[in-house]
Amino acid sequence: MEISDAVCRVCMREDEKITRFxxxxxxxxxxxxxxxxxxHDKLPNGICDQCQADLxxxxxxxxxxxxxxxxxxxxxxxxxxxxxxxxxxxPKDEKSDDEEVSEESMKxxxxxxxxxxxxxxxxxxxxxxxxxxxxxxxxxxxxxxxxPDWRSExxxxxSYNPSYNIAxxxxxxxxxxxxxxxxxxxxxxxxxxxxxxxxMMWGIVPFWHKGQYNTHGLTTNNxxxxxLMNSRLYKRSFMNGQRCVIVCEGFYEWQTxxxxxxxxxDVFFIYTPQAEGIKIEDKATWEPEDVDLxxxxxxxxxxxxxxxxxxxxxxxxxxxxNKKLSWMHDRMPAILDTEEKVADxxxxxxxxxxxxxxxxxxxxxxxxxxxxxxxxxxRNKSDQCNKPIKGEKRGSSPIKSKMMQAWLGKPQNSKPSKxxxxxxxxxxxxxx
Numbered sequence: 269m270e271i272s273d274a275v276c277r278v279c280m281r282e283d284e285k286i287t288r289f290x291x292x293x294x295x296x297x298x299x300x301x302x303x304x305x306x307x308h309d310k311l312p313n314g315i316c317d318q319c320q321a322d323l324x325x326x327x328x329x330x331x332x333x334x335x336x337x338x339x340x341x342x343x344x345x346x347x348x349x350x351x352x353x354x355x356x357x358x359p360k361d362e363k364s365d366d367e368e369v370s371e372e373s374m375k376x377x378x379x380x381x382x383x384x385x386x387x388x389x390x391x392x393x394x395x396x397x398x399x400x401x402x403x404x405x406x407x408x409x410x411x412x413x414x415x416p417d418w419r420s421e422x423x424x425x426x427s428y429n430p431s432y433n434i435a436x437x438x439x440x441x442x443x444x445x446x447x448x449x450x451x452x453x454x455x456x457x458x459x460x461x462x463x464x465x466x467x468m469m470w471g472i473v474p475f476w477h478k479g480q481y482n483t484h485g486l487t488t489n490n491x492x493x494x495x496l497m498n499s500r501l502y503k504r505s506f507m508n509g510q511r512c513v514i515v516c517e518g519f520y521e522w523q524t525x526x527x528x529x530x531x532x533x534d535v536f537f538i539y540t541p542q543a544e545g546i547k548i549e550d551k552a553t554w555e556p557e558d559v560d561l562x563x564x565x566x567x568x569x570x571x572x573x574x575x576x577x578x579x580x581x582x583x584x585x586x587x588x589x590n591k592k593l594s595w596m597h598d599r600m601p602a603i604l605d606t607e608e609k610v611a612d613x614x615x616x617x618x619x620x621x622x623x624x625x626x627x628x629x630x631x632x633x634x635x636x637x638x639x640x641x642x643x644x645x646x647r648n649k650s651d652q653c654n655k656p657i658k659g660e661k662r663g664s665s666p667i668k669s670k671m672m673q674a675w676l677g678k679p680q681n682s683k684p685s686k687x688x689x690x691x692x693x694x695x696x697x698x699x700x
Contacts, residue, residue, distance in 0.1 A: 273312070281316060289313055293315060296323055388516070389431060389519075389654065390441065394428070394465070397515065397556070401415070401515055401561065414463075416443065416464050416465045418465050432643075432654065433653060438470060439467045442468045442566070444464060445616060445617070447460040447616070448509075459617070460617030468568055468580040471581060471583065474488075474571070475504075490583060490584050490585075490586050492586060506621060510616075511624060513610055516562050518562055520536070520538070520654075521536050521593075524596075525598070535639050537638075538635075539562055539634065542554070590631075609627045638657045640655070
């Protein structure tokens with residue numbers, strides 16, 4: 269028995285006015301329901317006007333709920349960050365004029381703290397990022413390391429600008445398999461092993477989103493590994509093999525395990541241990557091909573505007589911190605600490621999704637040093653952002669109690685938090 273093309277896939281009613289599914293409609297249905305719509309699955313390939321109207325209502329309802337929930341948590345976090353203990357409060361009549369805190373200055377402080385919640389720092393010019401990302405290819409390399417090509421993308425006119433302090437919605441260099449572009453190469457059968465560097469925006473734009481790229485209202489700069497396979501936002505990209513690697517010299521993290529106002533929290537620069545003589549924060553001690561960049565697992569997607577322009581964007585995968593970092597923060601990015609893991613994560617043709625997930629485990633191959641709080645404000649682009657504080661030992665925890673360190677190493681049931689790393693790659697003068 270054949271099913272008529274005039275039947276609505278949603279309500280099963282026959283209707284002369286059936287709209288055929290496109291990527292936008294499919295994305296909205298999958299966002300609002302558990303239904304997977306696949307091309308050529310022999311089921312009706314359209315939706316009636318009434319169900320389409322209902323779909324838009326459901327989409328707006330879910331989006332509004334998620335936006336409101338996110339904003340409530342942000343407000344709660346801000347209130348906790350500016351909390352002052354009762355025994356430190358000075359009666360108003362005992363305060364001097366200098367101690368008066370105006371509502372305007374409080375708003376300014378909260379604004380700056382929000383700015384520093386999620387900031388990246390990537391500063392190598394494209395040609396130097398390519399040199400730093402050389403890899404061992406298994407075919408046709410004659411023992412030499414291959415260098416990924418830089419693939420320029422228009423990205424709605426947004427360009428990669430190297431800096432020590434980059435926020436979500438900025439562009440950074442990202443490694444992906446060249447096989448994602450094989451259709452454009454006229455079916456030459458590109459291996460999943462070969463890599464390219466693509467400038468992408470930090471913070472995925474859902475492929476079904478309509479309107480301006482920055483009006484979807486979702487917080488997408490990080491993706492929790494625990495929720496990945498249940499996420500209507502990230503699962504599709506992951507199952508389609510759109511895995512990527514975010515490269516950087518290191519990332520900034522604030523110590524959230526110690527009670528303090530956000531502006532007073534200690535800040536640390538976290539990076540991969542380097543060869544003897546190389547100081548990651550001092551470019552005079554290394555060349556791009558000699559440095560060991562930190563590599564984080566992510567997922568990317570491609571969004572198309574109503575005018576037909578495309579925007580590449582990504583999210584960084586995070587999970588519960590291990591004992592190495594739990595004294596500092598309860599979350600950490602999924603760091604790929606060997607070349608084999610990077611190769612397997614990128615090669616979506618050879619490595620299936622379920623096997624790729626097994627690569628994501630907390631790493632021990634990281635170190636850190638404390639840095640100045642000038643990085644708190646993303647407007648500060650100084651090369652002093654990732655410099656160690658004088659006298660600070662690398663890789664040392666300020667928490668000396670072994671019992672406290674052991675306790676912090678246990679998984680904590682915490683409320684949703686801003687868990688985004690803040691990345692750093694050293695700066696060159698560069699114009700795209």
